[in-house]
Amino acid sequence: MADEPLYVTFEFRGNLAEEVDRVKLGIAGLRNESARTYQRLIADSDEAFASMSKGNQRLAVSIQEDINSLRQLDAANKALDEGFARGTVTTLQYAEGKAKLACFLYQFTTSKLKMDPHLLSLCFNMHTRGDKFGRVRLF
Numbered sequence: 001m002a003d004e005p006l007y008v009t010f011e012f013r014g015n016l017a018e019e020v021d022r023v024k025l026g027i028a029g030l031r032n033e034s035a036r037t038y039q040r041l042i043a044d045s046d047e048a049f050a051s052m053s054k055g056n057q058r059l060a061v062s063i064q065e066d067i068n069s070l071r072q073l074d075a076a077n078k079a080l081d082e083g084f085a086r087g088t089v090t091t092l093q094y095a096e097g098k099a100k101l102a103c104f105l106y107q108f109t110t111s112k113l114k115m116d117p118h119l120l121s122l123c124f125n126m127h128t129r130g131d132k133f134g135r136v137r138l139f
Contacts, residue, residue: 069108077101
């Protein structure tokens with residue numbers, strides 16, 4: 001009895017077209033209010049940024065760039081994990097990708113949160129080789 005489907009019937013008494021139009025107006029109102037709120041937040045943010053000293057403005061921009069860099073690293077890490085889980089990334093590709101991400105993260109955290117071109121080139125030019133047992137060595 002618990003596995004049997006339960007059927008429910010609704011009876012609508014009223015003008016369906018009017019109700020749909022009322023819902024559409026409500027959605028449009030929410031969209032317009034959201035747009036106004038967003039514009040107000042942008043204006044407030046711009047005003048707050050303009051009131052900062054030049055040094056603090058540079059620092060705020062630098063922090064935002066660092067946040068974006070960390071988000072990109074996190075997205076790349078998740079994509080690598082998902083690809084490996086789906087089987088679209090080989091073990092070798094996964095190991096290389098994780099090593100490159102580790103290089104980026106290490107460099108990011110040890111150089112005042114800025115990417116060093118030399119270290120990046122070392123990370124991208126990294127080679128891997130499997131030994132006779134299929135283990136991967138980075139060199």
